Amino acid sequence: MKYLKKFLNKNKTAFIVGGSGFIGKEVAKAIMESKAKVINLDIVNNLKKFKSIKFEKFDCSKINELEKSFERILKKYGSPDIFVNCSYPRSHDWSDNSFSKVNLQTYKKNVDIHLNSYVWLAKFVAEKMMKRKKGGSIIQFSSTYGLVGQTMKIYKGTNIRESMTYSVIKGGISNLTRQMASYYGKYNVRVNSICPGGIQAKYMSEKFVKNYNSVVPLGRLGQTSDVASAVLFLSSDASSYITGTDFLIDGGWTSI
Numbered sequence: 001m002k003y004l005k006k007f008l009n010k011n012k013t014a015f016i017v018g019g020s021g022f023i024g025k026e027v028a029k030a031i032m033e034s035k036a037k038v039i040n041l042d043i044v045n046n047l048k049k050f051k052s053i054k055f056e057k058f059d060c061s062k063i064n065e066l067e068k069s070f071e072r073i074l075k076k077y078g079s080p081d082i083f084v085n086c087s088y089p090r091s092h093d094w095s096d097n098s099f100s101k102v103n104l105q106t107y108k109k110n111v112d113i114h115l116n117s118y119v120w121l122a123k124f125v126a127e128k129m130m131k132r133k134k135g136g137s138i139i140q141f142s143s144t145y146g147l148v149g150q151t152m153k154i155y156k157g158t159n160i161r162e163s164m165t166y167s168v169i170k171g172g173i174s175n176l177t178r179q180m181a182s183y184y185g186k187y188n189v190r191v192n193s194i195c196p197g198g199i200q201a202k203y204m205s206e207k208f209v210k211n212y213n214s215v216v217p218l219g220r221l222g223q224t225s226d227v228a229s230a231v232l233f234l235s236s237d238a239s240s241y242i243t244g245t246d247f248l249i250d251g252g253w254t255s256i
């Protein structure tokens with residue numbers, strides 16, 4: 001039991017930005033099961049049936065109001081022990097971010113609402129954790145595509161396109177993780193990135209799934225539960241000596 005107990009987050013508070021999302025819902029449930037008090041910060045509430053998960057309406061794309069709106073939540077719940085950002089803010093023309101289609105305005109908008117909001121929130125939370133002197137765990141959602149270039153052949157014959165902007169955003173999040181781990185380590189504030197590969201979703205065509213599976217060593221797309229268990233590990237004391245990592249959940253995608 002000594003080791004299993006380390007996975008419990010009893011008496012801890014967890015903020016999850018984007019907890020209503022495809023991956024976020026599974027993450028919120030995993031952290032709830034670890035006995036933490038969970039607060040979902042999102043623009044919609046998809047977790048109403050889980051009575052113990054609190055919801056706070058929070059729009060991270062309003063970048064100039066981030067600190068003010070986050071302060072309001074901190075006032076209500078105090079500084080969190082665990083902070084997970086798995087939000088996916090995007091502009092209405094997000095699908096136009098391939099090299100051939102993207103325009104400067106769209107590119108800048110997405111960098112602002114996605115990369116800059118992740119950066120600013122993480123910095124803000126880390127400062128609060130540092131001042132509180134109890135340490136903490138910050139988990140930022142990056143992607144395999146924050147580490148390597150996109151594999152063009154998996155898009156062949158599908159309606160999914162590569163995204164130049166996504167690689168800039170996720171690469172920025174992953175390197176900020178290293179910088180923050182270095183700076184906040186002495187305050188026991190741990191900062192890690194989660195880097196999922198493709199996660200199986202309903203919108204994916206048979207062709208895309210086939211293309212994808214053919215290039216992954218484990219031969220399949222990931223599941224949201226594969227991601228949630230990794231987040232649970234990084235959130236808990238079971239990972240107390242882990243900071244500054246890009247935690248890969250990719251079936252071996254980046255190993256070849």
Ligand SMILES: NC(=O)c1ccc[n+]([C@@H]2O[C@H](COP(=O)([O-])OP(=O)(O)OC[C@H]3O[C@@H](n4cnc5c(N)ncnc54)[C@H](O)[C@@H]3O)[C@@H](O)[C@H]2O)c1
Pocket residue numbers: 017018019020021022023024041042043044058059060061062085086087088089090141142143144195196197198199200
């Ligand atoms: N799904 C994948 O295959 C995959 C793979 C690698 C990385 N990721 C990363 O994982 C994260 C989650 O992805 P997902 O597939 O669950 O996305 P999703 O779109 O299903 O969920 C994103 C969540 O963010 C919330 N959100 C959007 N705009 C917001 C805003 N302005 N303020 C607050 N919340 C906002 C949405 O309401 C939603 O609940 C993203 O950062 C994504 O880049 C996903």
